[in-house]
Amino acid sequence: MSTLIQAGHLSRYYGDHCAVRDVDFSVARGEVLGFLGPNGAGKTTTMQMLSGNLAPSAGQIFINGIDLLDQPRAAKKQLGYLPDNPPLYRELTVQEYLEYCAALHRLPRQVKYQAIAKSKRRCGLDNVAGRLIGNLSKGFQQRIGIAQAILHNPDIIILDEPTVGLDPIQIREIRALIRELGAEHGIILSTHILPEVQESCTHVQIIDQGRLVLHETIAGLERHMNSASLTIRTRRPCDFGQFSCLPGINSIEPITPEHCRIHHDLEHNPAERIAETIIASGAGLLALVPEKKTMEEIFLALTSRHQSEKPCA
């Protein structure tokens, strides 16, 4: 797998304020990197630096092996960028706008109309091609922004909050589109909607106060999410205290006589023994569910821990 984007020790200061501090990461072809963080964490600043709209105070960016700062034009050819506000000319029709974007990316005449048709079809814009952008809804405008970013078939697609303002059906379509694009391109998308990352990304990166606090694959994230606890429900009251003698049980937290939560070691999963015991006792096992931490909990844990540990200067 080839590395498409490589950011090394990126930092950005606004005066004394540090918006992004020493951020390192890379994206390979076939990867969809989700960029997560609370508002003001430095997501948009990072995106702006990657797309060449903002010069980093320190650090390097390589797009497909080309230094973005030394050879901006060659590097930008491989980039598609959707900023947090889609850059649309309200007085143009969708078709005119996309033709202008194609010209800006120096698409030759032969492939231009093909590329426009393809990107219109992918973003569901066929029916509005002749309408003025200013008269279209926010959802359509967002999709035109995405169409613009994928128009010239760039290797790297950078999407800053691509699903903002879309309705649930459109969000599903866009997520599917992102997964589809992710197969042959490298995609970076920023969001603060956590399920979006789980659904459309292969990798996730959490940024807080300008620092990277987590870089993981989605599988790695799932492991973070598997906490070691079980919820048990029975039909009749059951003596949950008897399980404390099982190996690997840390604590038992009764909620009602028929309902409790058991925390255990990750290495020892006592589910099987517990099920056997309850069934044998005739209490009537209704549910035995491994509990999962939600993405929100991990996110909050990571960002708040970071806050208490090392405050950003």
Next chain:
Amino acid sequence: MRMIFTIASRELRTLFLSPLAWSILGLLQFILAYLFLTQVDAYTMLQPRLANIEAAPGITDLVVTPLYGSAAIVLLLVTPLLTMRLISEERRNKTLPLLISAPIANHEILLGKYLGVVALLLIMVLMITIMPLSLLAGGELDCGKLLANILALLLVLASFAAIGLYMSCLASHPTLAAIGTFTALLLLWILDWTAGLNPQYNAILQYLSMLSHFQNLQTGLISSRDIGYFLLFSATFLLLGIRRLDYERLQK
């Protein structure tokens, strides 16, 4: 180079998408036609008396030169309205990232915008030129002087556009850009009115004033000093504009 023309043609078409360019073209033509006709009337009244004077000023001096002179003043008021939105509106509507993240250099963006506006100004000059050309139907014109007037107007408008574009790079709001441009242009225009008051700055003020260079060219005296002034003026403000766009990426 291709990119410059792409941006320029987009800019020109955008100008014509709004009623602004059309109404300015119409009103400009109306006002200047009125001025032109009064000049022609005045000339026909004076004609019998002029016939007796040796080496009297001809129709070119009495009609064409004043027409281009007034055109320059009217366009001094109008150009800020045309240039104000070039960059500052892109910035306001957050469309600038589209240009900046495309494989285009900042100087191509700026030159494209500049050429787009200059093309519109060129159309205006052509429209104005139709009026003196209509005089050919009933008389003779000093064509050299007419060409000198066209050149003078074009050069002065190119300078107006350059400073307007620079102000648009600086301003966060189009109105601010228009006010800034208008102030700068008016100041440069009237700079040599005060020349008589403090003689030690005379030469400098006169050199800086746009009006004196414009009038020199209007007389038919095509000197590299005046042409150089306008070209240097435009180039300086274009360069400052490019620097400003570069700076924005660094600072913000």
